[in-house]
Amino acid sequence: MNLAKLTTETRNTQTMNLDELSTSEVMTLMNQEDQKVAVAVEEALPMIIKVVEAITESFSQGGRLIYMGAGTSGRLGVLDAAECVPTFSVDPSMVQGLIAGGMKAMTIAVEGAEDSKTLGAEDLKAIQLNDTDVVVGIAASGRTPYVIGGLEYAASIGTKTATISCNKNAEISRFSQMPIEVDAGPEILTGSTRLKAGTAQKLILNMLSTGAMIGSGKVYQNLMVDVKPSNKKLEERSKRIIMQATECTYEKAGEAFELADQQVKLAIVMILTDSDKTTAAQKLTTAKGFIRETLA
Incomplete structure (x- = not known):
């Protein structure tokens, strides 16, 4: 294991005296370094687009998006997967996050779990991975054995694979059909990849899930029309x-919301097409869930 060649392990020459700086100076430096992240992600847009299109196609075939990683990378995948449920009203199985060591590793590190290639394959077998799914391996270092093991298993059964790493020429890229590599430079705190590397990964995960959901009819204009109104705030957001x-009007929105059994998309189609609930539901089914298609 040679970490010396990894950008994420390199010392940042701008922060060699980090422990001597004032709070103001540290915060300014962090902000300046963070601004480099979005620029670095921009360079990876062509591959990000390719991955989004693959996930969208997978969803259209009833497939799933599976994130897998260890430590911060794994936690970010679990976070993005969890957020898809209330935002887009998808079944929890449609977007899943696997983390080395299982869900207890979300809060407490599980020693050695990330070093097991076998565990990565076993976790995918446990969720009955198939060739309509897409597996996205996440590793800031780009060398995590848990992720590599999962990617090898996915490839062996014909599942499409993608990776997100924060080093160029990452090892995991060799096991991926669609490798996303982002180099945002050394961390201000050497090797602390929860910082810029974590931010880069979060930005990319936002793009993958949101882009694929847009491509699956979960958005109309720029509105989250499949939001799950699971609390009072979200009920009010749904009406808005x-x-x-x-x-x-607010009154008509509330009435349609209840008539549609609190399904925002259905309520919108009922109003825009002047249809009853059953007819609007049929229109949406014919349009594969796309509101614009119901209006065409």
Whole structure:
């Protein structure tokens, strides 16, 4: 294991005296370094687009998006997967996050779990991975054995694979059909990849899941029309979305919201097409869930 060649392990020449700086100076430096992340991600856009298109195709075939990683990388995958449920009303199985060591590793490090290639393959077998799914391996270092083991197993059964790493020429890229590599430079705190590397990974995960959901009809205009109204705040947001999409009154939005059994997308189609609940549902089914198609 030679970490010396990894950008994420290199010392940042701008922060060699980090322990001598004032709070103001440290915060300024962090902000300046963080601004480099979005620029670095921009360079990877062509491959990010390719991965989004693959995930969208997978969803259209009933496939799933599976993230897998260890430590911070694994936690970020679990976070993105969890957020898809309330934002887009998808089944929890549609986007899943696997972390080396299992869910207890979300809060307490599980020693040695990330070093097991076998564990990566076993975790994918446990969720009955198939060739309609897409596996995205996440590793800031680009060399995590747990991720590599998972990618090898996925490839062996014909599953599409992608990776997100924060070093160029990453080892995991060799096991991926669609490698995303982002180099945002050394961390201000040497080797602390929860910083810029983690930010880069979060930005990319946002793009993958949101882009694929847009491509699956989960968005109309720029509104989250499949939001899951699981609390009072989200119920109010749902009514506002209906109002914004149809330019109706708050009262009419609330009425349609209840008639549609609190399904925002259905309520919008009911109003825009002047249809009852059953007819609007049929229109949405024919349009494969895309509101614009129901209006065409």
